[in-house]
Amino acid sequence: MTTTISAAAERLLAAARDGVPCPPVRDLIGAGDLDQAYAVQEAVAAARERAGSRVAGYKIGLTSKPVQEQFGVFQPDFGLVFDDMLHSHGGELERGAFLQPRVEAEVAFVLATDIETPSPSVADVLRATGFVLPAIEIVDSRIAGWDITIGDTIADNASSGGVVLGTTPRSLDGLDLAEVGMVLEHDGEDVSHGSGAACMGSPVVAATWLARELVRRGRPPRAGDVIMTGALGPMVDVPGPGRFTARLSGLGQVEVTFVERGK
């Protein structure tokens, strides 16, 4: 590992450990060098695995065209989902466990089988998917003020924070995920809207992109992996304590409450 990569990883790990956001890492690895950025992501992941976390899946980011344009890229990115990031519908999360959290509503795929094919297709992904769930992703940045380029966010595990999974599995049979409507509510008021079509045309397309990218990078997806396929609408800040409910038509709803304890 080069010294710049380990320096960038150390900076991000320290921010997470101390709960204090850090400056961007683009001064170390460049603003747009994706391979360097993924190398930092791997280094951070290796440190988390040494500390006992286990990879439980993946998250896809930058799946909406406006966000891609904002970052000057033409493809999504991905990060790792660790087992300690997974939470269940209806639970409470300490807001202070995150640095600068935002939430977005998504469709989560749960794989029933490994995907081994060298260049997975939509068919391979559909065949491997056991079921889908409504989900809320908590995105978070270790980088102060979300001052990120594409390189910064990939290095920082695609700005991942946590995942809240719904509890109503649905089969993909006969389900057109492009036609899933999404309403995200904060304490009963709708704050974000969208649909499956906003996620690369369909979350299935996003999942297929991810499967290919993972196989290419020597990390093929495995049975049991949770794949967060990307936001169906704009992400919103978590302003403080409060409840977020995501309603996904045809998939059900998922809810999480942020609390501030001892305050």
Next chain:
Amino acid sequence: MSLEESEVVRLAHELDDAQTSARAVTGRPEDWDVASAYRVQRHLVSRRQSRGEQPVGLKLGFTSRAKMRQMGVHDVIVGRLTDAMDVPDGGDLGLGGLIQPRVEPEVAFRVARDVDLEDPRASVVNAVDAVAPALEIIDSRYRDFRFTYADVIADNTSAAAFVVGPWAPMRPLGNLAVRMTLGPQTVAAGTTGAILGDPLRGLRLLAGICRRHAIRIRAGDIILAGAATAAVPLTEGVVTGQVAGLGRVSVRVTRDRSGGGTS
């Protein structure tokens, strides 16, 4: 500030001329009240009627919370539709007679019987019997869509043209995926939930506003519920709006000076 009748007439003429000549107005009152703005709208529409146009319904505006926050208002606005704005599903609309048109995907309701607004319990929701996918073309007569709350009411809430797709029986509308395409490109994706959380909420607000400003709701009227996504600039080509489970509606946009809003 309440306006003198002569000023109401002058402003209505100015806005009407802006529409017929496809040239934006330059000035408007600095400070005026909502009631005066609705008086201008009424005069503007009766001037159109004196040219032979028939009233065919109403439209709701400012139905998104983001838009309300942006404008600093808490109430939806109502505009009037005439047959000259009505473009048949699959028909042509010319850009020539428009100033700076934008298009939004919506749903439309059909009013089955007159609503007696003298009755305080009158329900618009109970008076509608069908819903359809729709496209609305808005075209502010103010340069660059820069207007105050009163300004846009006077300008008949930017109404320019609309297209209504096939009618379907009423059904839950709180979260149906909505997609708008321009040619092969998806230009907007969202949900009917973006219309006040549920388009029926708009209908519930309509009676009060119509009562305050003496706007009638009659059998046969079409009510455009408000935008399901942000408006997109209208350019040449086929625009299609699609509402999951409701079907689709389209319009062919040409460079000609013809079609809705240009009579």
